[in-house]
Amino acid sequence: MRMTQGCFSFLPDLTDEQIAAQVQYCLDKGWAVNIEFTDDPHPRNTYWEMWGLPMFDLRDAAGIMKELADCRRVYGDRYVRISGFDSSHGWESVRISFIVNRPREEPGFRLDRQESVGRNIRYSTHAYAATRPEGERYADQ
Amino acid sequence: MTQTQEQIRETPLETVDLRHEFADLGIGAVLDQLDSELIGLKPVKTRIREIASLLLVERIRQKMALATTFPTLHMSFTGNPGTGKTTVALRMAGILHRLGFVRRGHVISVTRDDLVGQYIGHTAPKTKEILKKAMGGVLFIDEAYYLYRPENERDYGQEAIEILLQVMEQQREDLVVILAGYGDRMEKFFQSNPGFRSRIAHHIDFPDYSDAELLWIAELMLQQQNYRFSPEAREAFIRYIAARKVQPLFSNARSIRNALDRIRLRQANRIVAKLDRTLSADDVMSIEAGDVLASRVFTKGAGAAGEGR
Ligand SMILES: Nc1ncnc2c1ncn2[C@@H]1O[C@H](COP(=O)(O)OP(=O)(O)OP(=O)(O)O)[C@@H](O)[C@H]1O
Ligand SMILES: [Mg+2]
Numbered sequence: 001m002r003m004t005q006g007c008f009s010f011l012p013d014l015t016d017e018q019i020a021a022q023v024q025y026c027l028d029k030g031w032a033v034n035i036e037f038t039d040d041p042h043p044r045n046t047y048w049e050m051w052g053l054p055m056f057d058l059r060d061a062a063g064i065m066k067e068l069a070d071c072r073r074v075y076g077d078r079y080v081r082i083s084g085f086d087s088s089h090g091w092e093s094v095r096i097s098f099i100v101n102r103p104r105e106e107p108g109f110r111l112d113r114q115e116s117v118g119r120n121i122r123y124s125t126h127a128y129a130a131t132r133p134e135g136e137r138y139a140d141q
Numbered sequence: 142m143t144q145t146q147e148q149i150r151e152t153p154l155e156t157v158d159l160r161h162e163f164a165d166l167g168i169g170a171v172l173d174q175l176d177s178e179l180i181g182l183k184p185v186k187t188r189i190r191e192i193a194s195l196l197l198v199e200r201i202r203q204k205m206a207l208a209t210t211f212p213t214l215h216m217s218f219t220g221n222p223g224t225g226k227t228t229v230a231l232r233m234a235g236i237l238h239r240l241g242f243v244r245r246g247h248v249i250s251v252t253r254d255d256l257v258g259q260y261i262g263h264t265a266p267k268t269k270e271i272l273k274k275a276m277g278g279v280l281f282i283d284e285a286y287y288l289y290r291p292e293n294e295r296d297y298g299q300e301a302i303e304i305l306l307q308v309m310e311q312q313r314e315d316l317v318v319i320l321a322g323y324g325d326r327m328e329k330f331f332q333s334n335p336g337f338r339s340r341i342a343h344h345i346d347f348p349d350y351s352d353a354e355l356l357w358i359a360e361l362m363l364q365q366q367n368y369r370f371s372p373e374a375r376e377a378f379i380r381y382i383a384a385r386k387v388q389p390l391f392s393n394a395r396s397i398r399n400a401l402d403r404i405r406l407r408q409a410n411r412i413v414a415k416l417d418r419t420l421s422a423d424d425v426m427s428i429e430a431g432d433v434l435a436s437r438v439f440t441k442g443a444g445a446a447g448e449g450r
Contacts, residue, residue: 059245060277062315067273 001108220347223395
């Protein structure tokens with residue numbers, strides 16, 4: 001099941017040219033650009049790891065595309081996303097975030113229903129990939 | 142559908158209107174500005190015009206689908222201190238930007254300390270950080286020969302050099318590198334680093350300025366700051382140039398700029414010394430002979446130390 005998170009995720013995967021154009025947009029706006037990766041696809045997973053430091057004071061997307069290529073070389077079997085952080089007063093938050101790399105096979109999620117008091121039902125989503133230890137989740141691809 | 146659109150876009154042009162192309166890019170204006178704002182530097186200006194023409198033709202060839210590879214644009218600027226290398230590098234970035242050979246046209250100016258780290262594992266991230274900043278523009282490396290320290294075989298400069306060489310080769314479309322430094326030392330640097338020499342397409346040598354050119358530069362600088370020499374002060378400054386030139390640490394136009402800064406200081410002192418009067422614009426713009434002649438350059442003989450006061 002194809003994971004959808006952040007901007008553009010209902011579109012076909014962005015090409016590198018399209019990614020570079022988005023990154024350039026972020027830089028032109030003065031946002032700090034980050035590359036993050038994870039192998040836990042849960043939508044509430046906020047603990048993505050950073051590839052290097054946030055990148056700011058850059059003029060051109062080429063340097064970030066180079067970092068992305070390096071990140072893919074190491075973590076090509078995981079999810080990688082790019083985000084743009086706006087530090088200006090009043091915003092101080094992530095303005096854009098989109099996926100730029102995903103595992104070749106995405107086994108998707110199991111939905112657990114737990115019957116609780118009354119007729120209430122509690123739902124939880126469980127990523128099949130997450131049953132395996134971190135770092136080995138998509139390793140055999 | 143997109144296929145046909147792409148085909149249309151990629152159809153090579155058969156003819157190009159040269160004048161139109163030239164005017165469209167506005168490089169004429171940049172070159173004229175270079176001529177009028179920089180005194181002297183004849184060989185440099187000629188070389189830059191040549192490079193601009195080459196790139197203009199290259200651009201047209203690309204439009205006609207004739208060019209096969211992206212041209213190598215890395216350059217080396219050699220010349221004595223204060224001969225305008227940094228100034229010209231900034232202009233060069235503008236020209237390359239207008240011609241479309243760099244995407245943004247900014248200049249990141251660095252020296253060894255910005256690229257080379259202090260301990261193992263420090264250099265690569267430092268160099269890469271600078272390269273990322275320079276992407277889309279020009280990376281200007283002043284006194285490039287300090288990157289290479291043959292006397293210390295474990296010097297981290299070598300690591301920076303290797304990263305630079307790789308990027309200069311593989312990301313020619315993303316970044317233009319300009320190396321600058323004094324002629325003889327650059328020559329030695331290239332001898333021990335043939336990788337650099339082979340990646341550099343244009344070597345430009347900056348000559349020293351003549352006395353007359355230095356005077357012009359002084360007058361241009363004063364004019365830009367709304368000052369002017371009185372006739373006697375001008376005469377005095379001609380003598381100042383002759384005296385300063387033979388003293389140590391003379392650095393061409395920069396020495397002129399420094400001298401003018403001190404002259405303005407003395408002028409201000411002279412004016413403020415007499416408080417009981419009204420001043421005209423002429424009074425505060427005018428540099429008098431005394432402001433120039435008070436320089437220590439006149440009292441020291443040739444061979445005395447430093448940037449004289
Ligand atoms: N031809 C010129 N006309 C007018 N001003 C000039 C000219 N050449 C240099 N200058 C001025 O002289 C100063 C020094 O020039 P610049 O910094 O470009 O020299 P440089 O060759 O880079 O020196 P260094 O080797 O010491 O770094 C600058 O302020 C610049 O504006
Ligand atoms: Mg300089």
